[in-house]
Amino acid sequence: MSAAEVVAVAPAKINLCLGVGAPRPDGYHTLATVYQAIGVYDEVRVRPAEADTVTVTGDERLAVADVPTDASNIAVRAARLLAAHHGLAAAVAIHIVKGIPVAGGMAGGSADAAATLVACDALWGTRTPPEELAALAGRLGSDVPFALVGGTAVGAGHGELVTPVPTQGEYWWVVLESPAGLSTPAVYREIDRLRAGSGVPEPEVPAALLRALADGDPKVLGAALANDLQPAAFRLRPELERNLATGLAQAPLGALLSGSGPSCLFLCDGKPGAAQLAEALTERGLGPVSVAAGPVSGARVVSGRS
Numbered sequence: 001m002s003a004a005e006v007v008a009v010a011p012a013k014i015n016l017c018l019g020v021g022a023p024r025p026d027g028y029h030t031l032a033t034v035y036q037a038i039g040v041y042d043e044v045r046v047r048p049a050e051a052d053t054v055t056v057t058g059d060e061r062l063a064v065a066d067v068p069t070d071a072s073n074i075a076v077r078a079a080r081l082l083a084a085h086h087g088l089a090a091a092v093a094i095h096i097v098k099g100i101p102v103a104g105g106m107a108g109g110s111a112d113a114a115a116t117l118v119a120c121d122a123l124w125g126t127r128t129p130p131e132e133l134a135a136l137a138g139r140l141g142s143d144v145p146f147a148l149v150g151g152t153a154v155g156a157g158h159g160e161l162v163t164p165v166p167t168q169g170e171y172w173w174v175v176l177e178s179p180a181g182l183s184t185p186a187v188y189r190e191i192d193r194l195r196a197g198s199g200v201p202e203p204e205v206p207a208a209l210l211r212a213l214a215d216g217d218p219k220v221l222g223a224a225l226a227n228d229l230q231p232a233a234f235r236l237r238p239e240l241e242r243n244l245a246t247g248l249a250q251a252p253l254g255a256l257l258s259g260s261g262p263s264c265l266f267l268c269d270g271k272p273g274a275a276q277l278a279e280a281l282t283e284r285g286l287g288p289v290s291v292a293a294g295p296v297s298g299a300r301v302v303s304g305r306s
Contacts, residue, residue: 005047006304008119010111010147011296012040012100014173014258014265016213016221019203020228023192028142031157032203034165034210035143037150038173038294041099042108043302044075044115046123049093052076058098061288063181066102067109074109074140078116081136086126101288103181105259107143114147114299122301134162150298152213154205168216170293171267172274174252176243176281177288178262182233187260190232203228222254222267233261240264243286250277 013035021030054073058064067073075094083090094116100108114137121128128136137144145162146153152167209224211217234241243264244255252266252273268274274291281289 004123005045006119006123006301007043007045008115008122008299008301009041009043010115010299011037011150012111012292013107013143013146014038014294015227015256016152016225017206017209018227018229018259019205020188020191021203022195022200029188030203031142031155032205033155034152034205034213035146035155035162036152036171036294037146037296037298038175039292039296040106040175040290042111042115043097043099044112044119045095045097046079046092046116046119048123049091052079052091052094054094054096056096056098058096061177062098063102064098066181067096067098073112074144075112075116078113078136078140078144079120081139082117082120082126082128083124085128085132085136086124088124088126090124092120092123101175101177101181101263103183104177104263105182105184105257105261106175106263107147107259110141110143110147111299113137113140113144117148118299118301119304122304146298148298150296152295165210165213167213167295169218171218171221171295172269172271172291172293174247174266174268174274174277174281175258175290175292176247176264176266176286177290178237178240179287180262182237182260182262184260186236187229187232190235191229194232194235218253218267218269222252225254225256225267227256227259229260230257233257237262246284246286247277247281250280252277
């Protein structure tokens with residue numbers, strides 16, 4: 001590794017609850033959500049270059065070919081935004097190693113953006129204050145600010161307003177990935193279609209969920225998991241509902257889609273239970289399966305300049 005190369009990682013995001021309000025005039029939906037960062041990561045490597053470039057590799061089970069490798073990639077936009085913020089005429093070669101499912105509802109693109117921000121900040125020695133970095137992250141996407149901080153947090157607005165949540169203990173998740181992604185805009189269009197003509201209340205985070213996190217009670221947390229986008233995702237991909245039911249039949253504490261899907265999440269009673277469920281789902285051949293604990297910290301530099 002070149003001495004001028006910086007390597008950063010950022011974790012996947014899951015939504016423990018996702019309340020979705022009516023569409024706003026700006027096209028976004030008001031959200032009330034609780035995020036948790038779990039131990040599934042993307043890695044981003046940056047080094048000086050004559051022009052901005054991006055390359056992508058990853059686990060063969062992930063659809064890395066679907067990740068753009070031009071200026072539309074959110075990691076490139078993150079690097080350019082940080083450079084502009086500091087008035088730098090700097091370019092970087094970005095290499096992304098995907099570990100987070102692509103278009104899986106786990107904010108892999110947002111993780112890439114957050115990792116790029118902290119990596120370029122270290123590479124260029126710009127020492128951007130955390131509040132400025134968070135503001136830049138919010139300009140890149142709703143989930144990017146959370147990818148910076150990690151842990152467990154309430155997301156408000158359209159998800160970009162992040163407030164840490166007191167959380168006790170460790171939570172073990174089984175992630176059932178899908179061989180094909182699911183378009184987030186398509187899921188939101190479908191939920192709007194399903195709700196057409198009916199009143200949509202302002203979304204709220206369930207109080208029981210916040211109490212469960214504060215108490216470190218995975219059983220109560222499992223009962224409080226909720227996702228307003230599930231009916232829409234199930235209409236677009238009926239097999240997802242069957243997959244959730246299959247996992248729940250193996251006695252996890254709770255289950256839901258991650259964000260807009262299609263990744264299915266199962267909360268288990270500790271690491272042994274998660275390993276057992278992962279084995280059972282793998283035997284059924286429903287899709288790639290992984291086990292991860294949360295919460296974990298957000299984007300951070302793991303090697304290179306400090």
